[in-house]
Amino acid sequence: MMELEKMGKYAFEVGMYRPPSEGGSSSLLLRFTRNCPWNQCAFCGMYKHEKFSLRSLEEIQGDIDSIAGLVRDMQSLSLALGHAGRISRDVILAMIEKEPELNTSHGFAMVINWLSSGGKTAFLQDGNSLMMDSGKLMEALRHLRSTFPSLERCTTYARSKTLSRKPLEELTGIRQAGLDRLHVGLETGDETLLKKIKKGVTAQEHIEGGRKAIKAGFQLSEYWMPGLGGREDWQNHARNTARVLNDINPHYIRSRPFSPWLDTPIHEECEKGTLTLLSARERLIELKLMIETLDVTSRVCFDHAGNDWVNRNGRLLFSHSYEGYKFPEEKTRVLNLISEGIEIQ
Numbered sequence: 001m002m003e004l005e006k007m008g009k010y011a012f013e014v015g016m017y018r019p020p021s022e023g024g025s026s027s028l029l030l031r032f033t034r035n036c037p038w039n040q041c042a043f044c045g046m047y048k049h050e051k052f053s054l055r056s057l058e059e060i061q062g063d064i065d066s067i068a069g070l071v072r073d074m075q076s077l078s079l080a081l082g083h084a085g086r087i088s089r090d091v092i093l094a095m096i097e098k099e100p101e102l103n104t105s106h107g108f109a110m111v112i113n114w115l116s117s118g119g120k121t122a123f124l125q126d127g128n129s130l131m132m133d134s135g136k137l138m139e140a141l142r143h144l145r146s147t148f149p150s151l152e153r154c155t156t157y158a159r160s161k162t163l164s165r166k167p168l169e170e171l172t173g174i175r176q177a178g179l180d181r182l183h184v185g186l187e188t189g190d191e192t193l194l195k196k197i198k199k200g201v202t203a204q205e206h207i208e209g210g211r212k213a214i215k216a217g218f219q220l221s222e223y224w225m226p227g228l229g230g231r232e233d234w235q236n237h238a239r240n241t242a243r244v245l246n247d248i249n250p251h252y253i254r255s256r257p258f259s260p261w262l263d264t265p266i267h268e269e270c271e272k273g274t275l276t277l278l279s280a281r282e283r284l285i286e287l288k289l290m291i292e293t294l295d296v297t298s299r300v301c302f303d304h305a306g307n308d309w310v311n312r313n314g315r316l317l318f319s320h321s322y323e324g325y326k327f328p329e330e331k332t333r334v335l336n337l338i339s340e341g342i343e344i345q
């Protein structure tokens with residue numbers, strides 16, 4: 001799934017997906033590769049019917065230059081209208097009058113959101129930017145950083161397998177070229193479940209990849225999936241996920257609860273009855289075991305919309321803050337919230 005829009009002279013590609021925290025900070029979305037090079041995870045429908053492809057350095061730099069041109073032209077228009085360079089509603093309307101195709105453009109809306117949030121963060125799409133040749137990735141990052149000096153943080157998705165294979169010096173170079181944070185889909189630390197969901201990575205590779213990313217200087221954000229093992233495997237899933245995370249000790253641990261995506265192999269398993277979904281209460285019991293086993297100095301986050309457990313006032317049980325709860329300091333607080341949730345679900 002991709003978008004190459006007709007935006008007059010400002011053509012650039014925008015992919016579909018980004019982590020919740022990159023939406024909240026209204027990141028600039030830049031497509032460095034298309035879709036997912038692995039594309040086999042049994043629970044994932046994100047890029048199912050799309051083929052992975054690399055983009056050339058010229059294409060990526062062309063997109064960055066296009067966006068820079070759009071920003072420059074909006075700022076000139078703003079000055080001409082007496083708005084002192086501010087991207088006001090009048091400036092946006094005047095811009096659309098000049099280039100009517102911008103009116104229906106998702107990319108244009110994304111750039112406006114990014115600018116109105118201060119132009120501080122960028123996210124490189126799609127599923128695993130580290131598949132790029134390291135030299136090209138570094139060059140693209142340097143071009144991005146010099147074109148938009150307002151950027152304070154640049155992040156992307158990465159697979160543990162790729163991280164475990166990339167030499168440390170290359171990862172360090174990529175970090176120094178301006179990539180700050182990696183979002184990795186751990187999903188589970190349980191070996192049997194990793195095979196079952198066709199994650200294409202072992203628990204050991206998750207650990208090696210994660211540790212290497214931290215050593216290279218990245219902030220590391222690991223996503224795991226409560227409920228992924230169903231009633232059949234919940235205890236192994238909870239314990240082994242915590243154990244692998246203990247070995248990595250990433251900066252962020254983010255919970256993205258499992259929900260079967262139509263038209264995926266795991267959805268078929270649910271239909272056949274070989275995987276039994278956990279109830280909201282059972283998922284909290286699983287979460288309790290996972291959190292009890294966790295021994296990290298990470299921030300534990302529930303920023304995905306799927307963390308929809310409620311408390312006794314009918315409000316969200318956990319904060320959906322992108323910075324979550326600091327462990328170990330707030331571990332007891334999280335366990336108390338889980339107990340409250342178990343009582344009332």
Ligand code: SF4
Nearest residue numbers: 036039040041044127
């Ligand atoms: S690696 Fe990520 S994007 Fe690719 S199939 Fe697996 S979950 Fe989906």
